[in-house]
Amino acid sequence: DADVTQTPRNRITKTGKRIMLECSQTKGHDRMYWYRQDPGLGLRLIYYSFDVKDINKGEISDGYSVSRQAQAKFSLSLESAIPNQTALYFCATSGDYSNQPQHFGDGTRLSIL
């Protein structure tokens, strides 16, 4: 089945470390997104990309960067991790038309000590 795959699923690291979360998809979608989920705060958009050459900041982009290596791959980086970036991170994809729903990956649980 076409899907959205995130790696790693879990990561524990220390303050100041550089971390990369990866997302790949086999849905053939051009649009990809990174969200952060915190208890009681819902899903907040970090970055999004509508194609390989298009990268846009979301609601909470400070402290994060992204790279769209190919249509199927969209990675999120924390250049110097801090404890308040501890959260559950989701990658999502959607089709080209704005009325198409978003499909989420299984998430990466990131803990920064």
Next chain:
Amino acid sequence: GENVEQHPSTLSVQEGDSAVIKCTYSDSASNYFPWYKQELGKRPQLIIDIRSNVGEKKDQRIAVTLNKTAKHFSLHITETQPEDSAVYFCAAKRMNYGGSQGNLIFGKGTKLSVKP
């Protein structure tokens, strides 16, 4: 920008009862309203969505209603079952076909517990 408020944050019902979750939005240009269900430890999954050209949509035990004048929409689950227990998120988005569009803005979620 768009702001989506979701209530209640937690909801507990007896199996077989109905559950209602309400969301309000601020941007009158928003015209697409999906609902996602997230079971414990799993990914959010779309369960139903509605566009602003209709007032109600049903899919078996789930229905969504939209009041554009009041800028609120609601999820209704009838004959609840234990497997309905999950966190539910509403969202809103402005869709412009062929032009600019907004991103999905999510509510903070409602944790629904269905007691056997």
